[in-house]
Amino acid sequence: MQLQDKVAVVTGAASGLGLGSCRALAAAGARIVGFDRDADRLAALRDALGEQAMTAVVDVADEASVKAGIDQAMAAFGAVHVAVNCAGVADSAKTVSKGEPFPLTTWNKVIAVNLTGTFNIIRFAAVAMMRNAPDGDTGERGVIINTSSGAAWQGQVGQAAYAASKAGVMGLTLPVARDLAEHGIRVVSIAPGLFDTAMVAGLPPKVSQSIVDRMILYPNRMGRPDEFAALVRHIAENTYLNATTISVDAGARMQAR
Numbered sequence: 001m002q003l004q005d006k007v008a009v010v011t012g013a014a015s016g017l018g019l020g021s022c023r024a025l026a027a028a029g030a031r032i033v034g035f036d037r038d039a040d041r042l043a044a045l046r047d048a049l050g051e052q053a054m055t056a057v058v059d060v061a062d063e064a065s066v067k068a069g070i071d072q073a074m075a076a077f078g079a080v081h082v083a084v085n086c087a088g089v090a091d092s093a094k095t096v097s098k099g100e101p102f103p104l105t106t107w108n109k110v111i112a113v114n115l116t117g118t119f120n121i122i123r124f125a126a127v128a129m130m131r132n133a134p135d136g137d138t139g140e141r142g143v144i145i146n147t148s149s150g151a152a153w154q155g156q157v158g159q160a161a162y163a164a165s166k167a168g169v170m171g172l173t174l175p176v177a178r179d180l181a182e183h184g185i186r187v188v189s190i191a192p193g194l195f196d197t198a199m200v201a202g203l204p205p206k207v208s209q210s211i212v213d214r215m216i217l218y219p220n221r222m223g224r225p226d227e228f229a230a231l232v233r234h235i236a237e238n239t240y241l242n243a244t245t246i247s248v249d250a251g252a253r254m255q256a257r
């Protein structure tokens with residue numbers, strides 16, 4: 001899809017990988033609709049991108065909030081061509097800790113934001129995309145890009161909920177792509193390794209440094225949001241990519257424990 005003047009909805013737009021995606025898609029000429037829970041940081045994004053962008057405070061886990069956000073995007077720009085799911089949380093706990101079972105409140109939150117939230121955006125964005133005229137050359141009406149994680153394959157200690165949510169994102173990629181193919185809508189997920197964002201800044205520096213030193217193959221550093229965003233842009237532009245999950249992780253491979 002040619003991105004010039006197309007409309008891209010990005011969730012988690014106020015920070016990290018979502019913010020990087022907004023910048024990359026805007027640089028390619030797309031108009032940006034940024035969704036996040038964080039109103040202050042959304043305002044900074046809008047100021048940075050100017051009239052090329054609108055933002056809305058949206059909780060991706062909440063059906064009414066997502067519907068209202070997509071309605072706002074349609075009212076402002078008249079269409080949705082690209083949807084990028086980056087909103088996510090990484091709350092962790094051991095399956096049993098000090099004799100107590102994993103708190104279900106934590107489990108439900110992580111699944112609600114990372115998995116249900118992703119599907120909420122997918123279904124409302126797909127309805128909007130179906131209204132687009134098919135591209136004259138390719139028949140394409142839209143593209144949906146989700147964020148899974150290397151944790152879908154190799155979740156770490158304490159990441160049962162996070163890894164399950166990200167395996168869920170990977171798992172829905174093919175069936176949703178099958179559902180939407182007849183409408184000219186592609187669905188691709190990305191599985192990032194370790195990227196330098198606020199989410200990772202929350203880890204003890206010793207932990208992130210030890211992942212970089214011992215488990216990342218080459219280059220021996222965390223990824224930058226612009227490196228994730230370059231892949232988002234490529235997926236949006238390359239019509240032949242569909243129904244798959246692509247890793248961007250510098251060959252990260254974790255030890256058993």
Ligand SMILES: NC(=O)C1=CN([C@@H]2O[C@H](COP(=O)(O)OP(=O)(O)OC[C@H]3O[C@@H](n4cnc5c(N)ncnc54)[C@H](O)[C@@H]3O)[C@@H](O)[C@H]2O)C=CC1
Nearest residue numbers: 012015016017036037059060087088149194195197198199
């Ligand atoms: N940073 C990393 O190493 C990796 C990140 N990921 C995934 O990439 C995605 C982006 O993460 P980062 O940019 O690193 O984190 P981040 O913490 O910098 O950004 C996440 C954004 O999502 C927003 N958000 C959280 N819950 C929300 C909700 N219910 N509704 C709307 N917005 C909400 C936050 O306000 C924040 O702005 C997440 O899905 C994360 O799980 C996956 C693998 C590695």
Ligand SMILES: C[C@]12CCC(=O)C=C1CC[C@@H]1[C@@H]2[C@@H](O)C[C@@]2(C)[C@H]1CC[C@]2(O)C(=O)C=O
Nearest residue numbers: 090150151154155156192193194249252254
């Ligand atoms: C950065 C992650 C996810 C967020 C968090 O709270 C803790 C983390 C530390 C371990 C990271 C997590 C995620 O990025 C996926 C990887 C990099 C994980 C270590 C291995 C990982 O599962 C992977 O294999 C990546 O390819």
